[in-house]
Amino acid sequence: MSTEAVEVKAEGVPRREGSPWTGLWAVVYKELADHLTGVRMQILETLMLLTAVGTVYAATQSIRQSIGEDPFLFLRLFTTAREPLPSFVGFLGFLIPLTAIALGFDAINGEYSRRTLSRVLSQPIYRDALILGKFLAGLATLALTLVALWVVVTGMGLFVLGVPPGGEEVARGLLFLGATLAYAGIWMGLAMLFSAVFRQPATSAMTAIAVWLLFAVFWDMLAALVSQAVRPTQYGGVEEELAQARLHLLLARFSPNTLYAETVIALLNPAVRSLGPVLITQLEGAVLGTPLPLSQSLLIAWPQFTAPVAVVILLFAATYVLFQRQEVRA
Amino acid sequence: MSAAVETFGLTKRYGPFVAVQDLNLRLEVGEVFGLLGPNGSGKTTTILMLLGLTEPTAGSARVLGWDPTRQPLEVKRRVGYLPDSVGFYDELTAWENLRYTAALNGLPSPEANRRIQEVLERMGLAEVAHRKVGTFSRGMKQRLGLADVLLKRPQVAILDEPTLGLDPEAALEFLDLIRSLKRDGLTVLLASHLLHQVQTVCDRVGLFHRGRMALEGTVDDLRERVLGGAYRIHVQARGAGVERVLAEVPGVARVARMDGDTYRVEARVDCRAEIARRVVASGELVGLALERPGLDEVYARYFQELEAQGGAA
Numbered sequence: 197m198s199t200e201a202v203e204v205k206a207e208g209v210p211r212r213e214g215s216p217w218t219g220l221w222a223v224v225y226k227e228l229a230d231h232l233t234g235v236r237m238q239i240l241e242t243l244m245l246l247t248a249v250g251t252v253y254a255a256t257q258s259i260r261q262s263i264g265e266d267p268f269l270f271l272r273l274f275t276t277a278r279e280p281l282p283s284f285v286g287f288l289g290f291l292i293p294l295t296a297i298a299l300g301f302d303a304i305n306g307e308y309s310r311r312t313l314s315r316v317l318s319q320p321i322y323r324d325a326l327i328l329g330k331f332l333a334g335l336a337t338l339a340l341t342l343v344a345l346w347v348v349v350t351g352m353g354l355f356v357l358g359v360p361p362g363g364e365e366v367a368r369g370l371l372f373l374g375a376t377l378a379y380a381g382i383w384m385g386l387a388m389l390f391s392a393v394f395r396q397p398a399t400s401a402m403t404a405i406a407v408w409l410l411f412a413v414f415w416d417m418l419a420a421l422v423s424q425a426v427r428p429t430q431y432g433g434v435e436e437e438l439a440q441a442r443l444h445l446l447l448a449r450f451s452p453n454t455l456y457a458e459t460v461i462a463l464l465n466p467a468v469r470s471l472g473p474v475l476i477t478q479l480e481g482a483v484l485g486t487p488l489p490l491s492q493s494l495l496i497a498w499p500q501f502t503a504p505v506a507v508v509i510l511l512f513a514a515t516y517v518l519f520q521r522q523e524v525r526a
Numbered sequence: 527m528s529a530a531v532e533t534f535g536l537t538k539r540y541g542p543f544v545a546v547q548d549l550n551l552r553l554e555v556g557e558v559f560g561l562l563g564p565n566g567s568g569k570t571t572t573i574l575m576l577l578g579l580t581e582p583t584a585g586s587a588r589v590l591g592w593d594p595t596r597q598p599l600e601v602k603r604r605v606g607y608l609p610d611s612v613g614f615y616d617e618l619t620a621w622e623n624l625r626y627t628a629a630l631n632g633l634p635s636p637e638a639n640r641r642i643q644e645v646l647e648r649m650g651l652a653e654v655a656h657r658k659v660g661t662f663s664r665g666m667k668q669r670l671g672l673a674d675v676l677l678k679r680p681q682v683a684i685l686d687e688p689t690l691g692l693d694p695e696a697a698l699e700f701l702d703l704i705r706s707l708k709r710d711g712l713t714v715l716l717a718s719h720l721l722h723q724v725q726t727v728c729d730r731v732g733l734f735h736r737g738r739m740a741l742e743g744t745v746d747d748l749r750e751r752v753l754g755g756a757y758r759i760h761v762q763a764r765g766a767g768v769e770r771v772l773a774e775v776p777g778v779a780r781v782a783r784m785d786g787d788t789y790r791v792e793a794r795v796d797c798r799a800e801i802a803r804r805v806v807a808s809g810e811l812v813g814l815a816l817e818r819p820g821l822d823e824v825y826a827r828y829f830q831e832l833e834a835q836g837g838a839a
Contacts, residue, residue: 212598214599218599226626230615314607314609315609318579318609320600321599524579
């Protein structure tokens with residue numbers, strides 16, 4: 197009997213049997229219920245709702261004065277800022293990372309510190325189901341929150357402006373929703389990765405917030421500094437300035453915040469024709485201020501749209517591998 | 527009888543550190559087996575390998591005929607595990623925690639509700655079913671842990687340090703619950719370092735030491751093997767030559783003079799009557815008491831001797 201057992205092992209890596217997704221939905225439902233009823237999320241959702249109402253109301257006040265002049269009135273709801281309030285999109289850029297980090301920072305180390313992991317994993321499920329379930333539940337919570345916000349904003353627009361959104365506006369709004377979800381996914385994925393790396397939930401939360409601060413506040417300064425050092429404008433020529441601007445943009449685009457901002461601009465402002473530096477010669481024959489069709493706007497922002505999705509997948513893959521290799525015992 | 531759990535040369539190494547070395551274990555269906563040993567001797571690692579939660583470096587295991595490395599889902603469907611200092615989601619109620627376990631086991635809702643009610647009643651937790659687990663005492667959490675194990679109606683229950691951290695009364699109650707599992711026909715694997723507590727419920731025990739199974743057998747068996755006799759009799763007697771008289775009693779393995787008039791006799795049989803007769807005939811018998819040494823002593827003695835041998839060699 198024992199020789200037979202040794203032979204099985206010698207044949208190679210034993211394959212495990214049964215679907216890795218057994219019990220996935222049980223995990224998703226449980227985590228989703230936790231997120232939606234948890235105090236942590238309720239506070240953040242209230243905050244988001246309040247800012248949405250505040251900024252959009254302020255936006256409607258300033259849009260009202262220019263009603264009839266803009267064919268994409270509805271999209272202006274998202275982007276119009278009125279002193280002292282920033283625009284709705286500006287607020288989202290701040291609140292979404294916080295919310296996403298709150299959803300993910302204790303996903304794995306929380307199970308260790310509550311000593312629930314070995315009990316849960318001794319049920320007939322694979323770890324794959326647990327980690328994917330947590331990830332899907334986090335994304336679903338974010339999606340639910342964002343859709344709710346989007347509906348609130350659109351509803352307020354209808355109510356206050358009295359103008360229904362056109363088909364293209366709705367399509368652009370939905371794409372904006374998708375881009376925001378991918379942006380949120382990055383922060384949640386990062387927080388979950390840290391929750392697998394660090395044993396203390398406080399450590400993973402602080403690290404995730406530190407990374408967010410780096411990108412939100414310091415990254416652009418660093419990009420400017422580095423591009424000025426590497427491509428200095430010694431003679432003040434156009435070539436030099438262009439090289440510096442390109443390097444600056446390249447560096448800035450490593451930040452998810454930059455990518456998100458560019459996607460949002462291209463999607464919500466149909467008049468935007470380029471996200472980089474444009475030479476006068478390139479604008480010859482262009483009718484400035486005319487809106488682009490949706491497909492062209494999407495084309496402009498396509499790399500900025502897909503990069504965050506790829507980053508989310510990479511972050512999830514890293515978390516997955518790390519978690520699979522961890523010992524169950526703390 | 528067929529085996530519920532069997533391991534063949536099961537080994538787990540973490541780098542140069544050997545957690546479990548060449549373990550050959552066999553649990554018959556329906557028995558309570560105690561995996562005993564100090565902390566860090568490889569008990570929990572063995573359990574995790576049996577559940578497929580960690581991969582063995584070498585060797586293999588069979589749990590109810592399934593291979594935990596290849597078929598962990600089949601194993602985990604039939605085996606309940608109560609981890610060392612079990613944790614629950616504090617912000618959920620006892621009922622909600624068990625609902626999650628039921629869902630992970632794929633139980634349909636009406637069946638899950640019926641079973642949850644049943645196991646909570648059995649563990650005496652029906653009244654606190656809708657209280658948050660955060661407010662539970664250690665003993666209540668431990669009983670909820672056992673309810674969690676029983677929810678899937680397992681054939682094998684693996685309990686890791688089930689009495690650790692419980693007050694003496696709660697520990698005794700918990701041991702009673704474990705006995706009731708045996709009456710239900712479950713095979714129970716108990717891991718603990720509290721030897722004196724669990725020796726009373728185990729049919730057989732295996733003593734672990736640095737990743738190896740040092741001794742295996744029934745408690746009486748081990749007592750006999752290690753302490754030379756299963757019975758230890760304290761004799762208090764006056765007179766000359768008592769020690770010689772005691773040594774001549776049939777069944778006596780060893781006699782030691784403790785202090786003054788007290789002697790310690792180790793015997794394979796309960797020979798108190800014979801001792802009394804002979805001592806009275808030759809001197810003056812003051813006292814006679816029987817002491818049954820516990821597993822703690824078996825363990826301590828065994829490893830003392832092992833180390834003494836190692837030192838001499």
